[in-house]
Amino acid sequence: MKKQLIVGVAVLLVATAGVSWFLLRPEKQNDHLKLHGNVDIRQVSLAFDGSERIAALYAEEGDLVQPGQVLAELDTRTLRLEINRSKARIGAQEQALLRLKNGTRPQEVEQSKARFDAAQAQMQLAQLHMQRLRRIADDTQGKGVSQQRLDQAAARLQVAKAQSQEQRESWTLAKIGPRNEDIAQATADLQASRADLDLLEHYLARAQLKAPTQARIRTRLLEPGDMASPQRPVFALALTDPKWVRAYVNERQLGHIRADQMARVYTDSFPDQAIDGKVGYISSVAEFTPKSVETEDLRTSLVYEIRVLVKDPDDRLRLGMPATVYLDQAPVAGATP
Numbered sequence: 001m002k003k004q005l006i007v008g009v010a011v012l013l014v015a016t017a018g019v020s021w022f023l024l025r026p027e028k029q030n031d032h033l034k035l036h037g038n039v040d041i042r043q044v045s046l047a048f049d050g051s052e053r054i055a056a057l058y059a060e061e062g063d064l065v066q067p068g069q070v071l072a073e074l075d076t077r078t079l080r081l082e083i084n085r086s087k088a089r090i091g092a093q094e095q096a097l098l099r100l101k102n103g104t105r106p107q108e109v110e111q112s113k114a115r116f117d118a119a120q121a122q123m124q125l126a127q128l129h130m131q132r133l134r135r136i137a138d139d140t141q142g143k144g145v146s147q148q149r150l151d152q153a154a155a156r157l158q159v160a161k162a163q164s165q166e167q168r169e170s171w172t173l174a175k176i177g178p179r180n181e182d183i184a185q186a187t188a189d190l191q192a193s194r195a196d197l198d199l200l201e202h203y204l205a206r207a208q209l210k211a212p213t214q215a216r217i218r219t220r221l222l223e224p225g226d227m228a229s230p231q232r233p234v235f236a237l238a239l240t241d242p243k244w245v246r247a248y249v250n251e252r253q254l255g256h257i258r259a260d261q262m263a264r265v266y267t268d269s270f271p272d273q274a275i276d277g278k279v280g281y282i283s284s285v286a287e288f289t290p291k292s293v294e295t296e297d298l299r300t301s302l303v304y305e306i307r308v309l310v311k312d313p314d315d316r317l318r319l320g321m322p323a324t325v326y327l328d329q330a331p332v333a334g335a336t337p
Helices: 002-024 077-102 106-139 147-176 180-206
Strands: 032-046 052-057 070-074 208-210 215-220 235-249 262-266 275-282 302-310 322-328
Touching (some): 077 180, 235 322
Antiparallel strands (some): 032 235, 032 322, 070 208, 215 235, 235 302, 275 302
């Protein structure tokens, strides 16, 4: 009786194990395509546009940075002095242009007229003096006045006439005001100075190195005090999106893969956590199997690259990390069901 009980218990345990295996058994490997690949991430090398000494760095290797975050700054003391000088020049040009647009003040017109009147008076005095000397010369048949005095009086009269004409023209210009051409020239000079200031402020903005998108700092290549230039990157960034797994399939497997085909990605770091993805790229050109490829079937020497795009909001995937991809096998076109 006891022996029969033991046998019954053993049969029950075997049956229970069989039912559990049947219910919890893994899906058939033939229903899925298993691929091995590596995580790939776009990388960016950040460098300053200009050449200047680095004043400060605000990020360390491994930091997660956000779009627009300031990562580094250049020494801008010389540039700020140039900006101040440009602003001062613009202020002076603005006042000069305003003076031209406002025209001549009434008081300045009156002053110009007074100078003309004085020049007129000097010319009339020189004319009277010349006339007096000529009458004396005529009355004395040239003996009362020397030729030298006549010549000097004639010269003073010519100078007085020229000064009177000059003051007349100055008075006329004062009444008319500045020419339109002068206003246009002053306006153009002011615009050019403002453009120079905009350029300097643009250089000042470029003195800050900002993150172009969300990314993780991979390498800090320069330090404060180093001379930066466009040819010398300061940081190497790994973008957090997009990410993909690069894998290779042979000719036989290629027929089971299509664009946008859903996939599940596993890594050794998180073996129980699947990361959803989809096929985003299928190469149209065969290539020889890369040496770095981990595959269970190397019977075919020609393979095709595929990329499985994944969303990784928890940032679990790292550049170069090995990954296993499971794809539901798509039916081969023309195959008999």
